[in-house]
Amino acid sequence: MNQITKDQHVVPQRHLKNFLIPGQAKLECFNIDNLRIEKPRSPKSICVGEFHYALKPGEYDDYSQIVEKAFGDIEDWYGKNIERIETLLISGKRLSDQDRYGVSWVIANFYFRGHQHREQIKSMSLEVTEWAFPGDAKKKEIAEHTSYATNTSFDAGHANTLTHKHWRILLNHSTENPFITSDEAVIEILNSQIPEQFKFRGSFLHQTQIFHLSPRVAIITSFPFTKEMEGVMEFIDVSENEKGIAGNNLQYINFAHEYAYAPNKKLFNEVISYNKKQE
16 A cells, blocks of 8 residues: 555556567557557556546545555466466466466456446446436445446456356467457457347356457357366367457457557458448
8 A cells, every 4th residue: 555556457568468569569559439550559558547446437545556456466476377378278288277267367357347347337336326216416426436346356256157167269370360459358248059038148157258368369268058068178279260360359349448459450450441441
């Protein structure tokens, strides 16, 4: 508590560094709303919000500093282990239970601290508050606190859920068509195999989480429909599957808050070119 952190990263710098332009300390930056490639940016200057984890983002409070320290502990483990884990996955080796749980912690934490989830929780809280206490300004102010979403990031149950899912590890040795990332480090999509009328279709357990760990490795966790699928790690080399890599990357672009980042401009140029043809 002796040092106040004002600029708080939604996506950790250490994760963003996995996607640096080769030989540089910056990433290619794609403005999604304006379909524009901007100047390369350093991890330090992106995915940052002023007192982002405060009860009222933008205003200092002790809560934001406690959260920053707690997230830092998770990021320390990530920074110390990520290269070793990437090497294991690239070589097609199954992670130990300890490493699998550690990666699950990272995936869950990165997802729940993201913009999308926080906005969903805030919107839901405001809707429920207005229904229960119509016109109550004080209750509305409390409902706008983002701590509900932030606290979810520390729920060990979500990491445990991920360890029991079916993991597909996509291995990509193509430097021309790398996996990208965005200001949402983890994205979540509806599992098309779950019937639309299924009661808990939108739960964390049933949805599919996609985590681009690096330009070379993507982790996709899905609901295990059979006992045999539970906890399985399936390795798939997609290096020659340009369309498959692009499909994964486009999902990241569609899910992003504002920006996507990559080691090169190839995909971003293709997205711009495609949209110009549609005009």
